[in-house]
Amino acid sequence: MINKQLPITNNYKRFFLNLCLLAFVLTSCQPQAVTQDPNIAMTAAIQTAFAEISQPTQTLAPTETPVPTATVPRTPPALPSTFQTGLISIESPPRNYVADACQYIKNKWDSTKSAPGTVVMTIMYHGISKDESVSDPKNITVKDHKKLMESLHELGFQAINMQQMSDFIYDNARIPERSVLIIVDDRKYAENFNEHFRPYYDKWGWPVVNGWISAFGGADNVLAENVALSNEGWVDYQAHSVLHQIAITDSSTDEFITAEMQGSITNIQTYFNKTPIAFIWFGGNFSKRAVELGPQFGYKLGFTINPRGPVMYNWIPQADTYNASNPLAIPETPAGNPLMTLPRYWSSNAINELDTIRLIGQEAKAYAEQNKAIELEYYDIVCAQTYGAIP
Numbered sequence: 001m002i003n004k005q006l007p008i009t010n011n012y013k014r015f016f017l018n019l020c021l022l023a024f025v026l027t028s029c030q031p032q033a034v035t036q037d038p039n040i041a042m043t044a045a046i047q048t049a050f051a052e053i054s055q056p057t058q059t060l061a062p063t064e065t066p067v068p069t070a071t072v073p074r075t076p077p078a079l080p081s082t083f084q085t086g087l088i089s090i091e092s093p094p095r096n097y098v099a100d101a102c103q104y105i106k107n108k109w110d111s112t113k114s115a116p117g118t119v120v121m122t123i124m125y126h127g128i129s130k131d132e133s134v135s136d137p138k139n140i141t142v143k144d145h146k147k148l149m150e151s152l153h154e155l156g157f158q159a160i161n162m163q164q165m166s167d168f169i170y171d172n173a174r175i176p177e178r179s180v181l182i183i184v185d186d187r188k189y190a191e192n193f194n195e196h197f198r199p200y201y202d203k204w205g206w207p208v209v210n211g212w213i214s215a216f217g218g219a220d221n222v223l224a225e226n227v228a229l230s231n232e233g234w235v236d237y238q239a240h241s242v243l244h245q246i247a248i249t250d251s252s253t254d255e256f257i258t259a260e261m262q263g264s265i266t267n268i269q270t271y272f273n274k275t276p277i278a279f280i281w282f283g284g285n286f287s288k289r290a291v292e293l294g295p296q297f298g299y300k301l302g303f304t305i306n307p308r309g310p311v312m313y314n315w316i317p318q319a320d321t322y323n324a325s326n327p328l329a330i331p332e333t334p335a336g337n338p339l340m341t342l343p344r345y346w347s348s349n350a351i352n353e354l355d356t357i358r359l360i361g362q363e364a365k366a367y368a369e370q371n372k373a374i375e376l377e378y379y380d381i382v383c384a385q386t387y388g389a390i391p
Contacts, residue, residue, distance in 0.1 A: 076381040080371040083364050087356050088309040091323035097338045098314045102383035105375050107172040108313065108368070110391050114172050117365025119310040120165065121157070121357050122181040122303065123148075124280075124344045128196050140347045142196070148351045149200055152180055155354055159206035161236040162278050166300045169339060172313040178361060183280060183303065183344065185211040185240060190225035193235055201234045211240030211280035214267035223271060230272050239264035239276040239299070247285035257290045261297050277301065279340075284330065291335040302340035304332065309343060310357045312364060317343060 082096055098104040107113055126138040128145050140148070152159075158176035160168075165181050167173035184192070193208065200206040210226070229235040242263040248256070261279055268276050277300040284305030294302055306329035308317040318332035318341065332341035345353055379390065 074381045076378045077374050079378055080367075080374060083315065083367045085360050085363050087360050087363070088317050089323075089325040091325050092308040092317045092319045094309075094315045095318045095333065095338050096314050097316065102379065102387050104314055105379045105383065106387055106390050109372070109376065109379075110172070112174065112391055114168060114174050114313060115177060115365070116368030117312070117361045117363075118168070118175060118177045118179070119312055119357055119361040119364070120160070120168065120175070120179045120181055121310045121350070121353070122165075122183065122342065122344045123347050123350045124303075124305065125182065125184045125347045126186070128192070134348070137348055138346060144351070145196060145347065148347065151351055151354055153200075153204060155358055157354075158204070159200070159208070161207040162209050162238055162276075162301070163236075166277055168313060169301065169311070178358065181209065182206070183209045183211055183238075185280060186244075187213050187220065187222055188226075189222055190229055193229055198234075207234045207236055209236045209238055209278075212237045212264075212268060212272075212276075213240050213244045214242045214264045215244055217267060218271060227272055230274070237268060237272050237274065237276065238278040238280060239268060240280045241282040242267065244282055247283045248281065248287055248290045249285055250287045250289070252287060252290065254289070254293070257287075257293055258297075261290065261294060261299070265297060278303065281305075286330065286335060286341060288335045291337050291340045294340050295337070299340065301342060302337075303342050303344050304330065305346070306330065306332065306341075306343050307345045307349070307353075308332075310360060311342060312361075315364070 079101060082094055084094070088094075096104075098107075108116060125140070125145075127134075127136065127140075128142055129139050130142050132141065132143075134141055155178065156176075157178045157180045159182055160175050160179045162181070164173070164175050164179075168175045168179075182197070184197075188210065193210075197206070197208045201208070212226070216223070226235070226237070230237050239261070241260050243260060246256075248260060260282075264279070265276055268274060275298065277298070279294055279299045279301075280303045286302065286304065291302065306319075306326065308319065308326070308329070311317075316338040318338055319326070319329065320333045321331050322329070332338065335341050376390075379387075
């Protein structure tokens with residue numbers, strides 16, 4: 001209980017004065033070493049007494065023991081689902097291939113890499129005819145080829161080579177926001193590239209990829225002129241089988257798969273002085289076993305002839321089964337590796353898909369921006385301490 005100061009009444013004053021006088025008398029009776037004026041001593045005693053009883057009694061506040069502030073763990077938000085679009089078949093939904101969410105988010109939002117919504121359209125050429133029309137649906141006329149190339153440029157597409165494609169697919173390395181990978185299948189005379197593709201290399205710096213057939217080794221009659229193009233640096237030679245007569249299927253032996261895939265690497269290393277990183281499946285055929293062996297040989301990418309759609313970083317449209325929208329296209333997901341079963345558009349139909357691909361990129365970019373704060377918060381809570389800050 002806190003004591004309150006009591007009022008000093010006359011009775012209390014007299015009581016204390018008497019005590020003071022008694023103390024003085026007793027003190028004066030003691031032997032003193034030094035003679036002191038009794039009036040001075042009495043006055044000092046009275047002043048001391050009054051000073052002590054005049055001080056109010058104070059209550060000391062108890063000292064509080066500091067309580068440490070508890071660290072409340074932050075709960076990471078749920079990550080958004082994979083971007084979906086109605087512009088590709090529902091039977092060929094997009095598949096993710098980056099298992100590490102932290103690495104994916106870091107690559108996705110790294111300002112030195114490709115921006116979200118960056119798309120790649122892969123176009124395959126089989127033949128370019130100088131006739132007014134073509135009887136083979138795999139081929140395209142010169143007129144339509146020129147129209148396709150001009151349309152690509154007008155819509156902001158830029159061509160890339162296979163190494164750029166691989167770096168983008170694996171690490172989201174920076175490429176043009178609308179990119180096109182042009183693949184010309186099979187052995188060709190140099191004239192084919194000089195006449196139909198060099199003009200766009202000269203004007204816009206557009207490279208082109210060739211799917212090289214290694215059947216004839218050093219005896220190939222078009223080898224020297226193709227090596228010369230390769231040395232110029234704008235025709236990028238990749239593997240397209242050795243035998244090129246029998247397709248790889250589920251019944252193919254490991255020996256046959258090795259002969260086709262490793263044999264292509266050996267041939268291109270020998271004559272082009274480079275190591276291919278992509279295998280363009282002959283006839284678009286592949287098997288689960290061949291897809292498994294491909295990376296063991298050193299292949300980073302593989303290409304079908306299935307026109308499922310464009311690709312983006314960690315986003316590849318693939319089918320689980322044969323379906324009505326593309327009844328001849330081999331289902332990719334059973335093979336187990338989206339990177340070895342990438343889609344391609346036929347040159348004869350590619351022009352009809354350009355605006356769709358542009359819109360897919362725009363939709364993906366908007367979806368990414370919508371979820372950016374969530375992904376960055378997740379990264380800050382779960383990933384930053386291990387993976388570091390996002391550049």
